[in-house]
Amino acid sequence: MDSKDISKAVIGRLPRYFRYLGDLKEKGTERISSKELSELMNVTASQIRQDLNNFGGFGQQGYGYNVDYLYGEIGKILGLDRPHNLIICGAGSLGTALAGNPDFINAGFRIKAMFDVDPVKIGKFLHGIEVHSNKELEDFIKENEIDIAIVAVPVNSANDLKDKLIDYGIRAIWNFSNTDLDVPDYVAVENVHLLDSLMKLSCTAIFRS
Amino acid sequence: MDSKDISKAVIGRLPRYFRYLGDLKEKGTERISSKELSELMNVTASQIRQDLNNFGGFGQQGYGYNVDYLYGEIGKILGLDRPHNLIICGAGSLGTALAGNPDFINAGFRIKAMFDVDPVKIGKFLHGIEVHSNKELEDFIKENEIDIAIVAVPVNSANDLKDKLIDYGIRAIWNFSNTDLDVPDYVAVENVHLLDSLMKLSCTAIFRS
Numbered sequence: 486m487d488s489k490d491i492s493k494a495v496i497g498r499l500p501r502y503f504r505y506l507g508d509l510k511e512k513g514t515e516r517i518s519s520k521e522l523s524e525l526m527n528v529t530a531s532q533i534r535q536d537l538n539n540f541g542g543f544g545q546q547g548y549g550y551n552v553d554y555l556y557g558e559i560g561k562i563l564g565l566d567r568p569h570n571l572i573i574c575g576a577g578s579l580g581t582a583l584a585g586n587p588d589f590i591n592a593g594f595r596i597k598a599m600f601d602v603d604p605v606k607i608g609k610f611l612h613g614i615e616v617h618s619n620k621e622l623e624d625f626i627k628e629n630e631i632d633i634a635i636v637a638v639p640v641n642s643a644n645d646l647k648d649k650l651i652d653y654g655i656r657a658i659w660n661f662s663n664t665d666l667d668v669p670d671y672v673a674v675e676n677v678h679l680l681d682s683l684m685k686l687s688c689t690a691i692f693r694s
Numbered sequence: 695m696d697s698k699d700i701s702k703a704v705i706g707r708l709p710r711y712f713r714y715l716g717d718l719k720e721k722g723t724e725r726i727s728s729k730e731l732s733e734l735m736n737v738t739a740s741q742i743r744q745d746l747n748n749f750g751g752f753g754q755q756g757y758g759y760n761v762d763y764l765y766g767e768i769g770k771i772l773g774l775d776r777p778h779n780l781i782i783c784g785a786g787s788l789g790t791a792l793a794g795n796p797d798f799i800n801a802g803f804r805i806k807a808m809f810d811v812d813p814v815k816i817g818k819f820l821h822g823i824e825v826h827s828n829k830e831l832e833d834f835i836k837e838n839e840i841d842i843a844i845v846a847v848p849v850n851s852a853n854d855l856k857d858k859l860i861d862y863g864i865r866a867i868w869n870f871s872n873t874d875l876d877v878p879d880y881v882a883v884e885n886v887h888l889l890d891s892l893m894k895l896s897c898t899a900i901f902r903s
Contacts, residue, residue: 500890500893501887504890569896586787586888657898659892673895675895677886677888678713679797680713680801684708684709686866686884687778688708688709690882694865
């Protein structure tokens with residue numbers, strides 16, 4: 486099938502399948518039925534069959550899914566069969582924490598550099614990654630085949646930065662600034678709005694009590 | 695109305711309304727129509743009217759919404775009219791970054807303590823917050839009216855920790871460990887699966903290119 490036909494909603498669910506299949510693989514599980522997977526993941530079996538049918542022929546009637554194979558195929562769809570080069574814009578405490586996250590490296594996401602405007606930070610190494618001046622952004626992105634930019638800067642500079650990143654060729658932005666970034670259709674943005682998430686949690690807990 | 699009738703989906707959208715209304719308030723905007731708000735937020739005007747009608751009487755035909763009033767009312771529904779006490783479990787780089795985030799404090803979320811098992815970290819102050827031993831968890835939670843626990847520990851200890859937190863009375867868990875936590879109905883969990891989010895971004899970008 487043409488991978489472009491896969492819906493945004495399905496793409497959004499793939500990492501979770503990948504995570505559960507990785508756990509099963511680690512435990513030595515060789516195959517799993519859609520029913521078992523549905524109980525584990527707390528989604529309906531028909532949802533699972535429908536999602537995985539997007540990629541054709543993974544499951545066999547009466548046999549279930551081959552965990553290892555399915556894990557590998559979903560990994561390929563997620564693009565994890567090749568490495569990705571990232572930069573982190575903003576060497577504050579969140580940017581630094583992201584730089585030190587081993588999960589990203591293990592999944593093939595290589596953080597190549599950090600960028601900041603603060604002269605005190607520029608030239609330092611954080612978790613082994615050098616902090617560069619924002620002035621070097623354009624050259625660095627072009628010379629190092631950067632796929633993804635992490636935006637972890639204060640809200641008031643996030644939109645200016647985003648415009649520059651797109652100008653310099655970035656087509657995927659992972660946004661941690663607490664504002665929505667307006668981008669053209671050809672740029673992918675994934676927002677991690679931490680304060681929104683915390684408010685949602687707090688509100689949900691209040692309504693349950 | 696009974697606030698318990700508000701759907702999970704609406705609760706999930708409230709923080710974003712709150713964020714946009716806060717921005718409008720800051721810019722001095724006094725009122726806004728559902729049409730204007732819909733263009734700004736990139737959702738349909740009917741969705742906005744439907745969501746906000748849950749709380750009754752905020753909008754007036756031909757006048758629009760009073761920004762200041764609506765901001766205040768949504769804040770109340772989100773429980774932001776009173777402070778919340780948080781603890782952070784896991785004094786690694788992510789836990790530390792969360793401890794230093796001024797957005798949470800400004801919204802009334804008070805981080806009262808951090809917890810870790812590492813003797814090197816225990817007793818230290820990170821962003822002014824003391825790191826305690828996990829052994830003190832139970833007493834601290836009970837004595838300090840802790841509402842929310844942030845789980846920022848390695849995957850393999852997340853579920854054990856979650857069980858303890860619930861035992862000690864925690865009813866809201868903000869989970870940053872890259873695994874789903876299984877909790878009873880009376881406990882609210884909000885997951886921030888960073889690696890899932892990064893994979894989704896990367897995959898979306900691949901499909902668009």
